[in-house]
Each structure stands twice: as structure tokens, then as C-alpha cells.
Amino acid sequence: MNSDKKILIIEDDELMIKILTFILNKEGYQLIVIRDGLSATEQLGTIHPNxxxxxxxxxxxSGLEVISHVKENFEAIPIIVLSALGEEExxxxxxxxxGADDFIAKPFNPNELVLRVKRLLPH
Known part of the structure; x- marks a missing residue:
């Protein structure tokens, strides 16, 4: 089980949050959802996500500012970027x-998301 693995989700789209939490809760991950980049960077040090x-x-x-902050301060934390392709190639x-470790285009296949998370977060 992955219950000791904590994933920070930074997303402001409610439907996307519901999809991500549904998929990753089923896999047993602990999830913390933050809806903006500023709060995410401010709380990273107290959350200690995997x-x-x-x-x-x-x-x-922006997500780019978040990635930069994570890699400058918590280099070992893997980052998956979720984004609609074409929006900002x-x-x-x-x-x-x-320093992002992976990219998944929206809309995505739930199984692909799980596989990529597991690849970057081994048991």
C-alpha cells in the first residue's frame, strides 16, 4: 500500500481535482490539494510531500514558478506536470x-497517470 506516500496536487480546476483525487486515493496515496501556486510554495516546507x-x-x-521553487529547495521531490497540450507548449x-520529471497532457488516461506516479514513487 502507498499510504505512507504523500502527493501534493496543485490544481485550480475542480473537475480535475476530483478526477486526480479519485484515481490516486484508489491507489492508497495520501493527497493534499492546493489550488494556487503561491499557497503551494508557502506550504511545501510543512507538508513534506513525496x-x-x-x-x-x-x-x-505559475506552475513554472512552483517547479523552480521545489527544485531549488527540495531537489529530490519528483514533479509531474499536468497540462493541456498546445496551451503552452x-x-x-x-x-x-x-527540473520537472514528467509531463502528462490533459485529458489523460487514468492508468497512465498511475503508472507514471508509481515509476517516480517506488514502494
Whole structure:
């Protein structure tokens, strides 16, 4: 079981939050959902997640700023970027340059998400 693995989800779309929590709760992960980039960067140090899943388009602080903050302060935390393809293609390559570990285009296959999470968060 993955109940000792904590994933921070940074997403402001309610439907996407519901989908992600449904899929990852089923896998037994502990989830913390934050709806904007600023709150996420402020709370990272107290949350101590094992992984971050973030959108790129976020209120107050962009996903790119979040990735940069995570990698500067908590280098070992893997980051998966979730984003609608085409919306910000140059941002995806920028996300990888900043240290993102994976990218999943919305809409995504739930099984693919689970496989990618498990690959970056081994038991």
C-alpha cells in the first residue's frame, strides 16, 4: 500500500481535482490539494510531500514558478506536470529545463497517470 506516500496536487480546476483525487486515493496515496501556486510554495516546507503534481496555469504563481521553487529547495521531490497540450507548449519544455520529471497532457488516461506516479514513487 502507498499510504505512507504523500502527493501534493496543485490544481485550480475542480473537475480535475476530483478526477486526480479519485484515481490516486484508489491507489492508497495520501493527497493534499492546493489550488494556487503561491499557497503551494508557502506550504511545501510543512507538508513534506513525496511528489508534486502541478498544472502550469495557476493563480498567483505559475506552475513554472512552483517547479523552480521545489527544485531549488527540495531537489529530490519528483514533479509531474499536468497540462493541456498546445496551451503552452514552450512552457512544457521550460518545465523540463527547471527540473520537472514528467509531463502528462490533459485529458489523460487514468492508468497512465498511475503508472507514471508509481515509476517516480517506488514502494
Amino acid at each position: 511528489m508534486v503534481i502541478t498544472d502550469l496555469l495557476l493563480p498567483y504563481k 514552450h512552457s512544457v519544455s521550460e518545465a523540463f529545463k527547471l
